[in-house]
Amino acid sequence: MSIIEINDLVKKYKKKKDTSNEYKLSIKNLVIERGKIFGLLGPNGSGKSTLIKLVLDLIFPDAGLITIFGISNKLKESRNFVGYLPENFSFPHDYSFEQAAYYFGIMNKYSKKEVISELSKLYVELELTSILGKRVKELSKGMIQNLGLVNALVGQKKLLILDEPFNGFDPIQKRRVMKYLSKQNEDNNLTILFTSHILSDVEVFCNQVALIKNGEILNVTSKKNVFNDYGTIENYYFKYFDITGETSINNNPSTTGNHPEFI
């Protein structure tokens, strides 16, 4: 069963810091199946965040159709079971951690009781009890990222859309979060679409990978296929993006791949 389906999507856009050039995102067809952890990889400005915003109807396409759970993303019902962690966000600075989580949690149209009980479980499972009571302005980048993640998770979500989710986490919390999300994926068939620049995170976390470059999807494949064909995610990535060859396998002692392209 497909959770997200994108057909003939076209979006022309300008970047905030580069208003002179026009960029184009064009996706003929992209399907994300239920239960997948789908990693979207690509260099800066390749259109990852734009694609996510298009899926959530935060920005509008020039052409094409996007459905979530079979419902057009234009309808609010399509977001009933979607959790979103943006790359940049903020919560009101005067709120405590749990106040912010609560006020944004009830926007999911769940009862006060349900939200509070779900939040209590999340605090324990993600080991956040020690930062409860702290004001948002006192929180570190990693703690705010935790708050963003809690906000995305609360409300019995079936699809998580995470834009650079592991930014700011220390290695222990990153491992904890990955473990929690993987468990949710296995136990509850939670589908996750996420973007990341950190190839090792993608290698550990996802089970399907898509490469995006200049607004076009270059390749979609399973992690298993990547390992069979390229040895590592890193090799796979550099196969498509390393134009100069400076960082290819021969110059990179950490990689172990043996694809003919790099020998």
Next chain:
Amino acid sequence: MMRFIIKENITKTPLILLALLFIFYALMIQFFEGSIEILISVLPTAIILMGTATIVQTFPGIIKHDRISLILSKPISRNEFVVQNLLGILFTLYIYCLFGAVILELSILFKTGQIQTDLFIVFVLCPILLLFIHMLNMVVLLKFNDSAFILFVLLYVFYFSDVLINRNKYLQSAGIDYPTTRYIVSVLHSITPQIQSFQNMLISIIKNHSFDLYLLPSIIISIIPTTLLLFIIANKKEF
């Protein structure tokens, strides 16, 4: 979401400090002549200042601080977002106005021994008028700027320009006959907070015990285009 807007606005207002200030003023007022009139001038201005700050910080505040994507990724439609914001702001303004009405009633009660029930009608109308007149400015200004501070300053530049032009006898006698000046004055007058009208209503009720609903048509006229404009902008804007 409405609860979030109300909490966000109320927590940012030093209500306790204001309450103490006005209670002190209400007690002091008994000893001075013309003191009720001074309070009538001060109170609406204070409410309008706080109201402007509330309105101005709500929409651009949410957009500027990257909260909008967190909110719109929930099962909330953009029209719902606008309606809940408006209701949230309106509710906040009512809290301020109710607070102001109680202070004024207390002062009049201390001074004259009577209660002016008509006053509450003015305070019922005030937030609606204030909200929609300000929102009209906001919608226009938001097209060019998303800083809450600059919006706040701009609104008051408009207000004081209006006051200066309308109260300046030389300008009125010399310039008001020119169509351009007249046009500028009428535009400024229509887009600025109607502090003077609000104060006049209060004075008229207190002195003459009469209540004129002349503001109602302007409220209705401002509600319809403002709300429509907000819906259109909210549905077209990309975040």
